[in-house]
Amino acid sequence: MIIDTDVVTLSRLQFALTALYHFLFVPLTLGLVWMLAIMESVYVMTGREVWKRMVQFWGVLFGINFAMGVATGVTMEFQFGMNWAYYSHYVGDVFGAPLAIEGMMAFFLEATLVGVFFMGWDRISRIKHLLVTWFLALGTSLSALWILIANAWMQHPVGAAFNPQTMRMEVTSFSEVFFNPVAQDKFVHTVSAGYVMGAMFVLSISAWYLLRGRNVDFAKRSMTVAASFGLAAALSVVVLGDASGYTVSLNQKMKMASIEAMWHTEPAPASFTLFGIPDVQQRKTHFAVKIPWVMGLIGTHSIDETMPGIAELVDAAKGRIGNGIQAYDAMLMLRQDKDNVQAKATLAAHDQDLGYALLLKKYVDDPRQATPADIQKAADSTIPNVPVLFWAFRIMVGCGFYFIALFAFSFWKASTRQLDTQRWYLRLALWSLPLPWVAIELGWIVAEYGRQPWAIEGVLPTALGVSSVSAGQVLTSLGGFVLFYTALAIVDVMLMRKFIRKGPDGLGIWPSSSSPSPLAGEGEELAAHSRQSAQ
Template structure:
C-alpha cells in the first residue's frame, strides 16, 4: 500500500502548529516560576512587603500562562492516537513511559503545588509557602525533563531494540533511555532558554512601567532580579548550546551538515559559516563567509576530526539502504519462521539499518522491489530543508548573543541604580520582549525539522507513522485545532495585556498605602469591580 503524501504533510503540519503554539507558554512557565521563587526568598529573608507584592503580581501573569500551557498541552498528547497511530504502536513501549510520567507530574504534582501556591498565602506560614514555591519551580522543570527524555529518544534511540514478532521497538534498558546524552543536553539547554524568556518578560514589562513613571520602586526591583537571573541564563544557553551541537554531530550528522549548509566534507577542523546563501539545486553555498576552526571545535571537540558533508552522507545512506534491505528481508523471513537461524543472524547484523530500507516505502509498496532510481530518491530525501535550518540556527544564535549583551547592560545599570535614567534603554528592553520566544521557536524548528524525514532517527520514517486517515479527515481536525488555538490566543493575549497594563497599582497590590489592598497574606483580587473601586 502506497503512502498518501497529503495525509503525511497535513499530519505534520497539524502537529507542528500545535507544538509551536504550546511552546509559547512552556518557556515562560519554566522561567517565571524561578523568578517568583527568588523574589519570595528575598521576602522571607528580609520581611519587606514590596517583595511579597512583587510575587503576588507576577504570579497573576504566571497563573494565566500556566493555565494556557495546560490547555494546549493536553491536545498534543491526543494527536499521537489520532494522527500518528502507527507511530504510537511502533514505539509506544519506549515513548509511552516518559510521556505518562510527564502527564502525572504536570497534572498531579504541578497542579497540587499551583493550588497550594495561590491558596496558601493565608493558610501557610512564610517558610512553608516559600517551600511550596520552590517545589513548584522544581516540579515544573521535572515535568519538562520527561517530555524532553521522550523527544531525545526520537533524536537518538538508545536502550531499545526491534522485535520482529511484535513489530515494535521494545525497551531493553530504561536507564539508557533516561540518561540518553541527547536528553541531558536538550534538557539543560531548553530550560535555560525558558529562564531567558521569563527574565525578558519581567524585564520588558517593568521597563514599560518605568517609561510611564508607574510603580517605580516595584519595577526597579523586578528589573534587577530579571537582569541578574537573565544574564546567568543567557550565558548558560550559549554554553549548553555548544554541548547540544556536539551531541548532534555525534548522532545526527545530516542535521549538522544541513545547519552548516556543508555540501562536501571539509578538511578538519571545519569552519563555521557566518553568512551564506544555500543553493539546494546546485548543492553549493554562495557568498559564504567562514570563520576557521569554529565548527570543528564545536562539533567534534578536536582539531583533527572532519564533519561529513551532505553529499558524502547521501552516498553513505545508499549503502545503509542496501544493508537495510537485507535486514527487511530477514525480518519477513522470521515472521514466517521464528526459528530461521540464517534470518536471525542476518537481522542481528543489519537491524540498525532496517529503517533506511523503510524509506523506500514512500516510493514502492515492497522495498525489495525498489529500483536504483528509487534508492537514489530515498537517499536524497534524507536531506532536510537546508535554507530553513541554516537561517533558523543563525538567527537563534544571534538572538542568544544579543540577550547576553542586553542582560549584562541591564545588570550594570541596576548595580549603578540607573535603570530608569536611560529611556532609550527602557524602550529597547520593551521592544525586545518577543525575541526570546522567536529564538525558542527557531530552536525547535532546528531540532524537529532537521530530523526529517525521520520520526525516530534511523528507525522509523515520518511517512510511516501516520494513522489510516483521509486528507479530508485531517483537514477537519486541523481546522478545528486552528480555530480552537486562535480563540485561546485571543483570550491569552487579552488577559496578559490587560493585567500587565493595569499593573500592581491598579490591581490593588501596590503601593502598601492602597486602602483596597487585601488583608495581610491574602491574594489580590483582579476583577473589574475591584479595580474600579480602587481607582475611580
C-alpha cells in the same frame, strides 16, 4: 504501500502548529516560576512586604500562562491517536512511559502546587509557602525533563530494540532511555532558554512601567532580579547550546551538515559559514562568508576531526539502505519462521539499518523490489530543508548573543542604580520582549525539522507513522485546532494585556504612584508604601 503524501504533510503541519503554539507558554512557565522562587526567598529572608507583593503580581501572570500551557498541552497528546496511530503502535512501549510520567507531573504535581501557591498565602506559614514555590519550580522542570527524554529518544534512540514478532520497538534498558546524553543536553539547554524568556518577560514589562512612571520601586527591583538571573541564564544557554550541538554532530550528522549547509566534507577543522545563500538545486552556498575552524571546534571539539558533508552522508545512506533491505528480508522470514537461524543472524547484523529500508516505502511497496533510482531517491530524502535550518540556526544564535549583551548592560545599570535614567534603554528592553520567543521557536524548528525525514532517527520514517485516515479528515481536525488555538490566543493576549495594564497598583497589590514622571516619584511611592505598611 505507496504513501499518501497529502495525509503526511497535513499531519505534520497540524502537529507542528500545535507544538509551536504550546511552546509559546512552556518556556515562560519554566523561567517565570524560578523568578517567583527567587523573589519569595528574598521576602522570607528579609521579611520586607515589597518582595511578597512582587511575587503576587508576577504570580498572576504566571497563572495565566500556566493555564494556557495546560490547555494547549492536553490536545497535543490526542494527536498521537488521531494522526500518528502507527507511530504510537511502533514506539509506544518506549515513548509512552516518559510521556505518562510527564502527564502526572503536569496534571497532579504541578496543578496541586499551583493551587496551594495561589490559595496558601494566608493559610500556611511563610516557610511552607516558600517551599511550595520552590517545589513548583522544581516540578515544572521535572515535567520538562520527561517530555524532553521522550523527544530525545526520537533524536537518538537508545535502550530499545526491534522485535520482529510484535513489529514494535521495545524497551531493553530504561536507564539508557533516561540517561540518554541527548536528553540531558536538551534538558539543560531548553530550561536555560526558558529562564532567559522568564527574565526577559519581567525585564520588558518592568521597563514599560518605568517608561510610564508607574510602580517605580516595584519595577526597579523586578528589573534587578531579571537582569541578574537573565545574565546567568543567557550565558548558560550559549555554553549548554555548545554541548547540545556536539551531541548532534555525534548522533545526527545530516542535521549538523544541513545546519551548516556543508555540501561536501571539508578538511579539519571545518569553517563556520557566518553568511551565505544555500542553493539546494546546485548543492552549493552562494556568497559564503566563512570563519575558519569555528564549525570544527563546535561540532567535534577538536582541530583534527572531519565533519562529513551532505553529499558524503547521502552516499553513506545508500549503503545503509542496502543493508536495511537485507534486514527487511530477514524480518519477513522471521515472521514466517521465528526459529530461522540464518534470518536471525542477518537481522542482528543489519537491524540498525532496517529503518533505512523503510524509507523506500514512499516509492515502492516492497523495499526488496527497489530499483537503484528508488534507492537514490530514498537516500536524497534524508536531506532536510537546508535553507530553513541554515537561517533558523543563525538567527537563534544571533538572538542568544544579543541576550547576553542586553542582560549584561542591564546588570551594570542595576548595579549603578541607573535603570530609569535613559529612556532609549527602557524602550530597547521593552521592544526585546518577543525575541526569546523567536529564538526558542527557531530552536524547536532546528531540532524537529532537522530530524526529517525521520519520526525516530534512523528507525521510523515520518511518512510511515501516520494514521489510516483521509486528507479530508486531517484537514477537518487541523481546521478545528486552528480555530481552537486562535480563540485561546485571543483570550491569552486579552488577559495578559488586561492585567499588565492594570499593574500591581491597579490590582491593589501595590500603592498607586503619585508622580507622572518615569525618572522621579520613587521617594513618594516608597513613603506611601511605608505609611501603608505601618498602618
